[in-house]
Amino acid sequence: xxxVSQDPRHKIxxxxxxxxxxxxxxxxxxxxxxxxxxxxxxxxxxxxxQNEAQLxxxxxxxxxxxxxxxxxxxxTLEIQRTEQGDSAMYLCASSLGSGANEKLFFGSGTQxxxx
Amino acid sequence: ILNVEQSPQSLHVQEGDSTNFTCSFPSSNFxxxxxxxxxxxxxxxxxxVMTLNGDEKKKGRISATLNTKEGYSYLxxxxxxxxxxxxxxxxxxxSARQLTFGSGTQxxxxx
Numbered sequence: 561x562x563x564v565s566q567d568p569r570h571k572i573x574x575x576x577x578x579x580x581x582x583x584x585x586x587x588x589x590x591x592x593x594x595x596x597x598x599x600x601x602x603x604x605x606x607x608x609x610q611n612e613a614q615l616x617x618x619x620x621x622x623x624x625x626x627x628x629x630x631x632x633x634x635x636t637l638e639i640q641r642t643e644q645g646d647s648a649m650y651l652c653a654s655s656l657g658s659g660a661n662e663k664l665f666f667g668s669g670t671q672x673x674x675x
Numbered sequence: 676i677l678n679v680e681q682s683p684q685s686l687h688v689q690e691g692d693s694t695n696f697t698c699s700f701p702s703s704n705f706x707x708x709x710x711x712x713x714x715x716x717x718x719x720x721x722x723x724v725m726t727l728n729g730d731e732k733k734k735g736r737i738s739a740t741l742n743t744k745e746g747y748s749y750l751x752x753x754x755x756x757x758x759x760x761x762x763x764x765x766x767x768x769x770s771a772r773q774l775t776f777g778s779g780t781q782x783x784x785x786x
Contacts, residue, residue: 602764602766604776605774616772660706660707661724662724
C-alpha cells in the first residue's frame with residue numbers, strides 16, 4: 561500500500577490522559593499536514609512540515625498539542641492532558657509541494673473519543 | 676481568515692439524476708481551489724485542483740468550473756450513481772500553504 565497510513569484508526573481515552581497518533585506519508589512526499597475535523601465541519605488546519613521542519617502552526621494548536629517529524633518521514637501528533645473538546649477525527653495528508661497545483665493525499669484518519 | 680461556504684449542506688437525489696453544488700469564497704488573495712470527495716470510512720480523495728479563472732475540469736461524470744472574480748466554483752455530477760454518495764468538500768488555498776475547507780455537501784444517491 562503506497563498511500564498515507566495513520567495509526568490507530570480509533571482511540572478512546574479518558575480525560576486527562578495523553579495520546580499519540582502516527583502518520584506515515586507517501587514516501588517521496590516532502591510535505592506533511594495535520595488537520596482536525598469535527599462533526600458537521602470541514603477539516604481544520606493544525607500544522608505542517610516541510611521535510612523535518614515544522615513551518616506553520618495554527619492558533620487552534622494549543623500548548624497541549626505537539627507534532628514532530630524527526631527524520632522527515634513519519635510524523636507523530638501528541639495531545640497531552642486530553643479534554644472532551646479534543647474529540648475529533650485527526651487527518652494526516654502529504655504532498656510533493658509542487659506549487660499552485662499541489663494536491664494533498666489524505667490518510668483515513670484517527671478518530672479520537674475523549675470520555 | 677478565509678471563509679469558504681458550501682451549499683447545500685446535504686442533498687438527496689435519485690439514481691440517474693444530475694446534480695450540482697456550490698462553493699463560495701473570497702475572491703481576493705486567491706491561489707487555488709480544491710475539490711475533494713470523502714466517502715464514509717475512507718480517505719478524502721482529491722478530485723480537482725483549479726487555479727485559473729474560467730478553469731473547467733472533468734473526471735468521468737464529474738466536472739467543475741471556477742470563477743475567481745466573483746468567488747465561486749460549481750461541481751457537477753451527471754447521471755448520479757449510488758457510488759457517488761459521499762461528502763464533497765471544497766477547499767481554498769491562499770498565500771499560506773494550508774487549505775481552508777468548507778463544511779461540505781453530503782450527497783446521497785438513492786437507487
